[in-house]
Amino acid sequence: MGPLTGVRVLDLSRILAGPWATQLLADLGADVIKIERPQVGDDTRHWGPPWLKGSDGADTAESAYFLAANRGKRSVAIDFTEPRGADLVRALARDSQIMVENFKVGGLARYGLDWPSLHAVNPQLVVCSITGYGQTGPNAQRAGYDAAIQAEAGLMSLTGEPDDLPGGGPQKVGVAVSDLMAGMYAVAGILAALRHAEASGEGQHIDLALFDTQVGWLANQAMNYLVGGEVPARRGSAHPNIVPYQVLAAADGHFMLAVGNDSQFQRLCQVAGQPSLSSDARFARNAARVVHREVLIPILAQAIAQRPVSHWLAALGACGVPCAPVNSLDRVFDDAQVAAHGLRFELPHPLSGSVPMVANPLRLSRTDIAYARAPPLLGADTHAVLGQCLGLSCVELEQLAAAGVIGPVQPASHPASHPTGGP
Numbered sequence: 083m084g085p086l087t088g089v090r091v092l093d094l095s096r097i098l099a100g101p102w103a104t105q106l107l108a109d110l111g112a113d114v115i116k117i118e119r120p121q122v123g124d125d126t127r128h129w130g131p132p133w134l135k136g137s138d139g140a141d142t143a144e145s146a147y148f149l150a151a152n153r154g155k156r157s158v159a160i161d162f163t164e165p166r167g168a169d170l171v172r173a174l175a176r177d178s179q180i181m182v183e184n185f186k187v188g189g190l191a192r193y194g195l196d197w198p199s200l201h202a203v204n205p206q207l208v209v210c211s212i213t214g215y216g217q218t219g220p221n222a223q224r225a226g227y228d229a230a231i232q233a234e235a236g237l238m239s240l241t242g243e244p245d246d247l248p249g250g251g252p253q254k255v256g257v258a259v260s261d262l263m264a265g266m267y268a269v270a271g272i273l274a275a276l277r278h279a280e281a282s283g284e285g286q287h288i289d290l291a292l293f294d295t296q297v298g299w300l301a302n303q304a305m306n307y308l309v310g311g312e313v314p315a316r317r318g319s320a321h322p323n324i325v326p327y328q329v330l331a332a333a334d335g336h337f338m339l340a341v342g343n344d345s346q347f348q349r350l351c352q353v354a355g356q357p358s359l360s361s362d363a364r365f366a367r368n369a370a371r372v373v374h375r376e377v378l379i380p381i382l383a384q385a386i387a388q389r390p391v392s393h394w395l396a397a398l399g400a401c402g403v404p405c406a407p408v409n410s411l412d413r414v415f416d417d418a419q420v421a422a423h424g425l426r427f428e429l430p431h432p433l434s435g436s437v438p439m440v441a442n443p444l445r446l447s448r449t450d451i452a453y454a455r456a457p458p459l460l461g462a463d464t465h466a467v468l469g470q471c472l473g474l475s476c477v478e479l480e481q482l483a484a485a486g487v488i489g490p491v492q493p494a495s496h497p498a499s500h501p502t503g504g505p
Contacts, residue, residue, distance in 0.1 A: 084111020085449040089276070092175055093117065093155065094183035094195070096124040098228070098258055099212050099292065101151040102265030103272070104182050108154030109442045109451045112180070115467055116152065116458065117171060120159040120489035123460040124148060134434050142433045144457070152457040153429070153439060158468065159461030159489025167487045168193040173472050175200050175207060179279070180272055184212040187222050197287040207285040208275040210268050216291035226292045228258035235260070235296035240303055243318040252316065264295040320379075325371035326350070329408060330383055334390040340404040344368060349401045353394075354385040429456040461489030 089112040093104040101116075101124070108114040118124055130145035162168040172194065175181060181200060183190060190196040197209045211217065214226015232238050232254045242253035271288045279285045297304070303314050306322055314322055319338070321327035326347075329336050341347050344367055348360040359365050359381065364374040371378055386394065391407060398405045409417070415426050424441055431437040442451045468474045468488065482488045 083449065084109070084452050085446070086110040086112040089113070089180065090115065090178040092171070092178040092181040094171075094181065094185070094190070095212065096184065097126055098151055098261040099264040099268070100182045100184040100210075101126075102262055103210070103212075103268035104155065105151050105153050106265070106269050106442065107180070107272070109444070109453070111449070111452060114155040115174060115178075115463075115471075116155040116157050117162070117174075118157055118159050118460055118489075120161050120461060120486065123157070123159070124152070126151070127460065134431070134437060136433045137435050144431075144433065144437075144459070149437060149457045150440075154454050155458055156455075156463035156467055157458035157461055158464045160464070161487055162193050162195060164485075164487050166482065166485070168195060170468065170472065170482075170488070171195055172200070172203055174467075176204050177471065178204070178207060179276060181207060181209045182212070182268065182272070183209070186225065187213055187217050201285060201287075205285055206279045206283055208272055208279055208288070209285070210272050210275075210288040210290060212264055212268060212290045212292070214291065215293045217289045221293070228261045228292070229254050231260040231292045231296050235293050236300055236303075237296055240300075240314055240316060242316050244316050247318070250316075260292050260296045263299055264290060264292050267295055267298075320375070323372065324368060325375045326379060326382055328379075330386045332386055332389060332391040332394055336408050337391050337394055338406045338408060339386075339398070340406070342404060346403050347371070350382075350398065350403050353397045353401060353403070354382060356381065356385055427453075429453060431456045432459065432462075464489050465491055 086107060089107075091104055091107050091112045091114040093100065093114050093116040095101055095104065096118075104112075104114045104116070116124075126148045127143070127145055129147040131141070132146045133141040134144040134146065134149060136142045158174075160167045160170050162171045175195075183195075188196070191199070197211065200207055200209060213222070214231065215221035215224055232241075233252070237260070238252040238254055241255060243250040245251060268288070268290050271290060275286050275288060302323065306312070306314055317328075319329040324340075324342065326339055326341050329338050339350075341350055344360075347365070347368075351357050351360040359378070363370065365371050365378050395405055395407060407413070414420060420426060423445075425443075427439055427441055428436040429439055437456050439453070439456075444451055465476075465479050465483075465488075468479060468482075469476075474482075479488070483490050
């Protein structure tokens with residue numbers, strides 16, 4: 083029994099921010115009903131390769147991208163641009179506690195599926211609307227995409243090497259962090275609103291923007307600017323407030339050095355054969371090291387370059403100086419810590435036998451994460467959900483399918499091998 087067992091989520095979102103939020107809710111035990119367009123589905127179903135391999139070794143139509151954000155859900159194919167389809171979604175909303183959607187501002191109103199319409203149907207419903215720029219303001223009607231948000235909301239100005247270095251220039255982060263963080267903020271807001279609804283009987287609307295999310299988690303870089311008045315520069319892997327705290331080149335590769343305090347710096351200097359640096363007034367304290375980083379880093383870099391990565395990881399680790407290898411993903415998933423925490427596991431899948439998954443990082447002591455089902459095939463649960471939740475008969479379902487209002491019968495997703503707990 084997950085902590086959200088008994089909570090139904092109506093998921094009208096697609097791509098990443100909304101699906102990331104609803105996947106987390108599903109991991110916590112919620113019954114997530116994902117509404118998808120018949121024959122088409124979530125856009126990310128088509129974002130391949132790579133594709134999941136079937137039992138015969140051939141590519142299926144299941145993209146790795148879709149698989150990343152849709153675990154634990156039931157797929158219901160409904161065309162709600164048709165009046166009968168919109169009626170079905172409203173009927174599902176009547177007995178749901180949460181709805182998540184990421185349509186353009188006003189996009190659902192024409193179908194009677196916007197916040198005011200659904201609030202009238204179910205006053206306790208919590209509706210989270212995720213858009214690029216929010217429900218108000220001069221940019222409210224603009225579409226929002228992660229890469230554009232990373233650029234416009236300042237993250238790319240902080241990411242990458244300085245312009246005067248090889249490869250310099252603004253860079254986006256290697257995963258869609260604005261989308262992912264919006265999904266995490268969405269879950270926090272949804273759970274807070276759900277708590278309020280349970281206590282008061284009153285649902286509410288959550289207006290969540292990717293742009294606001296990205297500005298909000300500029301964190302210390304935003305405060306550096308607001309307090310100091312200086313626009314932060316790109317520093318590659320280096321930290322704006324701590325030195326030395328960056329990737330350095332050893333004799334045979336790179337590693338991350340993360341010196342967090344002055345005593346760690348003293349130990350680093352000993353290991354690097356530069357003990358006098360820790361007593362130099364320019365470097366003895368972190369504030370001074372930040373000011374004189376352009377002098378200090380070349381000295382350390384020259385010393386570090388004399389020995390291989392393995393030497394520095396062992397020597398610095400032995401004396402408590404934080405450091406880490408720069409791992410590629412094959413090394414990440416071969417790591418003993420990944421295995422110890424079960425961060426890679428398999429779920430049964432109707433097309434491939436099983437599908438690899440990355441585990442939820444939450445580890446609850448009493449109501450642990452449960453993986454109820456693999457990411458669903460398009461429309462796999464349409465007839466089961468509409469029959470169970472709305473009481474539609476087989477004849478009614480066949481008529482709706484024949485009219486194109488709902489999708490045809492699909493193979494059901496397999497249950498998980500460990501439905502009552504994490505791997």
